[in-house]
Amino acid sequence: xxxxxNLLLRLDPALAExxxxxxxxxxxxxxxxxxxxIRSLVDQRRADDEFQRRLKATASSHRQVLRTLEADER
Amino acid sequence: xxxxxxxxxxxxxRRPAGPLPGDLVLAAAEVTGLDPDAVLDAADVEVLVGxxxxxxxxxxxxxxxxxxxxxxxxxxxxGRANAAVAWLAAVHELAERGLDVEVDEDxxxxxxxxxxxxxxxxxEVAQRLARWIVAPPGPWRRGVHRLLEAAATTRSGPxxxxxxxxxxxxxxxxxxxxVPWSANDDLVLVAVCAREHRxxxxxxxxxxxGTDGDLTDGALRDEVATDRVRWCPVVSVPxxxxxxxxxxTDDGPIAFVxxxxxxxxxxxxAIDELTPSDLVGSGAQLVTRGRVVGRVxxxxxxxxxxxxxxxxxxxxxxxxxxxxxxxx
Numbered sequence: 001x002x003x004x005x006n007l008l009l010r011l012d013p014a015l016a017e018x019x020x021x022x023x024x025x026x027x028x029x030x031x032x033x034x035x036x037x038i039r040s041l042v043d044q045r046r047a048d049d050e051f052q053r054r055l056k057a058t059a060s061s062h063r064q065v066l067r068t069l070e071a072d073e074r
Numbered sequence: 075x076x077x078x079x080x081x082x083x084x085x086x087x088r089r090p091a092g093p094l095p096g097d098l099v100l101a102a103a104e105v106t107g108l109d110p111d112a113v114l115d116a117a118d119v120e121v122l123v124g125x126x127x128x129x130x131x132x133x134x135x136x137x138x139x140x141x142x143x144x145x146x147x148x149x150x151x152x153g154r155a156n157a158a159v160a161w162l163a164a165v166h167e168l169a170e171r172g173l174d175v176e177v178d179e180d181x182x183x184x185x186x187x188x189x190x191x192x193x194x195x196x197x198e199v200a201q202r203l204a205r206w207i208v209a210p211p212g213p214w215r216r217g218v219h220r221l222l223e224a225a226a227t228t229r230s231g232p233x234x235x236x237x238x239x240x241x242x243x244x245x246x247x248x249x250x251x252x253v254p255w256s257a258n259d260d261l262v263l264v265a266v267c268a269r270e271h272r273x274x275x276x277x278x279x280x281x282x283x284g285t286d287g288d289l290t291d292g293a294l295r296d297e298v299a300t301d302r303v304r305w306c307p308v309v310s311v312p313x314x315x316x317x318x319x320x321x322x323t324d325d326g327p328i329a330f331v332x333x334x335x336x337x338x339x340x341x342x343x344a345i346d347e348l349t350p351s352d353l354v355g356s357g358a359q360l361v362t363r364g365r366v367v368g369r370v371x372x373x374x375x376x377x378x379x380x381x382x383x384x385x386x387x388x389x390x391x392x393x394x395x396x397x398x399x400x401x402x
Contacts, residue, residue, distance in 0.1 A: 031119055031120060034119045034120070034123060035114060035115075035119045038095045038096050038099060038114060038119055038122065038123075039096075039111070039114055040096075041094050041095060041096030041097075042096040042099050042100060042110045042111075042114060044096070045094075045096050045097060045100050046100070046110065051100075052100075054166075054169065054170065055100060055101065055104055055166055056104065057169075058162065058165055058166045058169045059104045059105070059162055059166075062161065062162060062165055062182075064179055065158075065161055065177075065179050065182045065183055066105055066158040066161060066162060067158075068179070068183050069155075069157040069158040069160075069161060069183055069186055069187075070105065070155050070157075070158045072157055072183075072187065073154060073155060073156070073157060073158075
């Protein structure tokens, strides 16, 4: 759980405490609780059509740079 | 090497605080084409939270983008395509704040590669991004471009001639040439005729204008005869009647700034010094440098039919002074 400790250090203390409490009650790693929280944020953004449109527009206008950088990792 | 201008197609409209971890996941999903859930399952969520937290601690947009770029590129929280995700997430954060990035593609890729190798810190990346950020074209800049384009067309286009639909005079002399986009526009022709022959005003007003072109309206004839109409060029915003505009008068530049509830009044702001660069962007800074010299009602602004010239004499006659009103 070394990673979990690092995570707690980066978070707002109150939020970290809440996460730790939830994780303890549910007997799950804090990272799982965090992942669920992020999934909730993702779901909210996915429901935001304007956000999605803006993200796609930005990706489209930078398509060549993105392709080049992707190719670097292949 | 080609310089590309990347323009955000939208303006800031929401949180200025910085990215949420979910935003980074969606950026990764956009780059990889994977479902966001799959991206999240393979992501190091602790790193994502850390990147988002550090980015949100900054107020400066370039610093936010720098944190995001270095964080994703160097820490590699996603299963793949971290470098590309780093760039997209960074420029998207800027775009969310209405900021464009003008960047050479080679320079952009090299920046991300250096950050991924750990050769550039967040601050250095932020500094480079800041140099690439350009202000989005504001309404004033678009207005200037429109005028410059029209002027360029006028200089290079053929000299056409046409008849004024009000008085029948031929218009399109070399001193006030017509261009293709104006030759079929009655409003433009009337205004050009007013400028060229000075026998009616820019709106064709003159109920006594006969078929032979002689004026019978005494008041208008007197007005023309005594040269009481004094046109001055205007830098305005096409299609934005409520926006400020600047008239370049013989007495100096005057900004017309809508004011009051419902913009029912225009404040006249004298600008002491004006350079071409002042006429781009929002114009807010330009207005703050000036001094209020009067107020007029919008109806007192008499434009010619092109909307590119304003009768300054009418303004001087109707303005209620708030200071030392510039007069003819």
